[in-house]
Amino acid sequence: MNELFTPWADKINTSEYPRPQMVRESYQPLDGKWQYLIRQGDLTFIPDENTQFDGEILVPFSPESSLSGVGRTLLPDEVLVYRTTFSRKEDKARAILHFGAVDYECRVYVNGYLAGMHTGGYTPFECDLSQFIEDENTLCVCVVDPTDTRPISRGKQKTEHGGIWYTPTSGIWQSVWIEYVPKTYIRFVYFTPDIDKKSVKINLYTNAGKKPFSATVDGKTYNSEGDELTIQIDDVKLWSPEIPYLYDIELKSGEDSVKSYFAMRKFSVGTREDGKPCFMLNNSPYFMTGLLDQGYWSDGLYTAPSDEALQYDIKLAKECGFNTLRKHIKVEPLRWYYHCDRLGMIVWQDFINGGGKYNPLAILILPNLGIRVKDSHYGFYARKDKLGRDLYYKEMDEIIATLYNTPSLGLWTVFNEGWGQFDSKNVTDYLKVRDKTRIIDSTSGWSDQGGKIKSIHKYFVPFKMPKREKRPVSLSEYGGYSMKEEGHSFSDKIFGYAKFNDAKSLNDAIKKLWTKEIIPARKQGLCAAIYTQLSDVQEEVNGIVTYDRKVVKVDKDLMKSLNEKLCGK
Numbered sequence: 001m002n003e004l005f006t007p008w009a010d011k012i013n014t015s016e017y018p019r020p021q022m023v024r025e026s027y028q029p030l031d032g033k034w035q036y037l038i039r040q041g042d043l044t045f046i047p048d049e050n051t052q053f054d055g056e057i058l059v060p061f062s063p064e065s066s067l068s069g070v071g072r073t074l075l076p077d078e079v080l081v082y083r084t085t086f087s088r089k090e091d092k093a094r095a096i097l098h099f100g101a102v103d104y105e106c107r108v109y110v111n112g113y114l115a116g117m118h119t120g121g122y123t124p125f126e127c128d129l130s131q132f133i134e135d136e137n138t139l140c141v142c143v144v145d146p147t148d149t150r151p152i153s154r155g156k157q158k159t160e161h162g163g164i165w166y167t168p169t170s171g172i173w174q175s176v177w178i179e180y181v182p183k184t185y186i187r188f189v190y191f192t193p194d195i196d197k198k199s200v201k202i203n204l205y206t207n208a209g210k211k212p213f214s215a216t217v218d219g220k221t222y223n224s225e226g227d228e229l230t231i232q233i234d235d236v237k238l239w240s241p242e243i244p245y246l247y248d249i250e251l252k253s254g255e256d257s258v259k260s261y262f263a264m265r266k267f268s269v270g271t272r273e274d275g276k277p278c279f280m281l282n283n284s285p286y287f288m289t290g291l292l293d294q295g296y297w298s299d300g301l302y303t304a305p306s307d308e309a310l311q312y313d314i315k316l317a318k319e320c321g322f323n324t325l326r327k328h329i330k331v332e333p334l335r336w337y338y339h340c341d342r343l344g345m346i347v348w349q350d351f352i353n354g355g356g357k358y359n360p361l362a363i364l365i366l367p368n369l370g371i372r373v374k375d376s377h378y379g380f381y382a383r384k385d386k387l388g389r390d391l392y393y394k395e396m397d398e399i400i401a402t403l404y405n406t407p408s409l410g411l412w413t414v415f416n417e418g419w420g421q422f423d424s425k426n427v428t429d430y431l432k433v434r435d436k437t438r439i440i441d442s443t444s445g446w447s448d449q450g451g452k453i454k455s456i457h458k459y460f461v462p463f464k465m466p467k468r469e470k471r472p473v474s475l476s477e478y479g480g481y482s483m484k485e486e487g488h489s490f491s492d493k494i495f496g497y498a499k500f501n502d503a504k505s506l507n508d509a510i511k512k513l514w515t516k517e518i519i520p521a522r523k524q525g526l527c528a529a530i531y532t533q534l535s536d537v538q539e540e541v542n543g544i545v546t547y548d549r550k551v552v553k554v555d556k557d558l559m560k561s562l563n564e565k566l567c568g569k
Helices: 307-319 334-343 360-368 386-403 424-434 503-523 556-566
Strands: 032-040 055-059 078-087 094-099 105-110 113-119 125-128 136-144 176-181 186-194 199-206 214-217 220-223 228-232 247-253 256-262 267-271 277-281 288-293 324-327 346-350 409-416 439-444 454-458 473-479 526-532
Touching: 055 078, 094 105, 094 113, 113 125, 186 247, 186 256, 199 247, 214 228, 220 228, 267 439, 277 409, 277 526, 288 307, 288 346, 307 324, 307 334, 307 556, 324 526, 334 346, 386 424, 409 424, 424 439, 439 454, 439 473, 473 503, 503 526, 503 556
Parallel strands: 288 324, 288 526, 324 346, 346 409, 409 439, 454 473, 473 526
Antiparallel strands: 032 055, 032 078, 078 136, 094 125, 094 176, 105 113, 105 136, 186 199, 199 228, 214 220, 214 247, 247 256, 267 277
């Protein structure tokens, strides 16, 4: 395999505030070089002062990545142990240790004491260090990651990568930091905008439950009478990809305060002037043209080498005329969503697939023959394990809570192509109760169970609008045109849905695809189209940019022109 580095590999920077939706003045970053060891074992392994470590690892890059300095895959029967030291910076009542994400199961020790545990590789968690912290401290994190050897949520990771399945990412892969807060502090804030009522509802929770609070917006302060506050905004400035207006807000409860932001926008399903169903933004029909975005980096795997790199992908998509990114089977660091919010990029967010070993009949063959099997047949969809199904609900709750305040997030994808699919109607109903502000795609691709959207994936053969379909029709994956760029490819093996040898033939084919199939389908009622994909990933070379982000394979002016025609501009 070729070792590829992005343009940011020699200027790694993960020091920006990790949580722009909830900013405090108190912030102590812990990213940097830690000690590590990998041994056969499990989470019963507890490091002590006599433990010998293997070397240094650069946090927050996983050991499998080049940028970590390790370059070793954590096997399912091994334990990964980290150790670092830190000094206490402030003398407030509580010290809260934050992890952006650790894959998959971990235990956190501070000065030899168990400070916290977490299961799930894609969501943040925190540990209260107040009873353990001293002036000088030792922090250890122990991690195990079964990847695809247990029916857990794992995304596109596979112990034996290839094709559309990629190298695993284990351990700490998002930022680690400490915040010093008062005894009672703000833990969660939720903003629910209502453009029809010209208001935003704010729900605030402290570590002691619901408490009164104040909110300052546009220089005016509002006080809650109870634990909820609704603010009227008469001169509403709406958010859209074209004008991504954000409202800054400061919240105070007791001795604690945080800075955040929200936006006034509405995603919904409605009808066009011709009576055809469509997606709506701010009560107007809005065609969403986007890219499938895996969020992988040639040198950092799950972790972008810098904040500038995170922004690069979003800006490239906008330069090519796309207004949507479908974040595919991965939850990004919160800074990525912040950049989508401020730059103006609609996000479709996938939940994370899991289950056992997938059956080709379920995920490929029968759906493409038009044969539908009910997803209550758990064995057929590799979902026999009840614990795995229960964990899916738990992680869904955590993902919703993490991303609820993201203005740009317009659509949830519950299941993709039958991968570990189960009880999709019940799962969708569960999601609707927890978030009424977004569109929901229950079963993206196939294994349609009669959800509210007809979600289609189409490769190899021409796309045609389905006849007599009364639901909104979304082409949630298509294209996948591949071209290997010599010197910028991960492997001699390549995967794609249609292969081209040079940029001219690739761009000509894309132009033909848009003009002959996608633009006419939009006139016939197509609501959205997501092209595969933003970047190459390992053997997959169907990105509009190479895996190392050094060569843009498409003509950006052509792409912008095609997307403008597709959106009717």
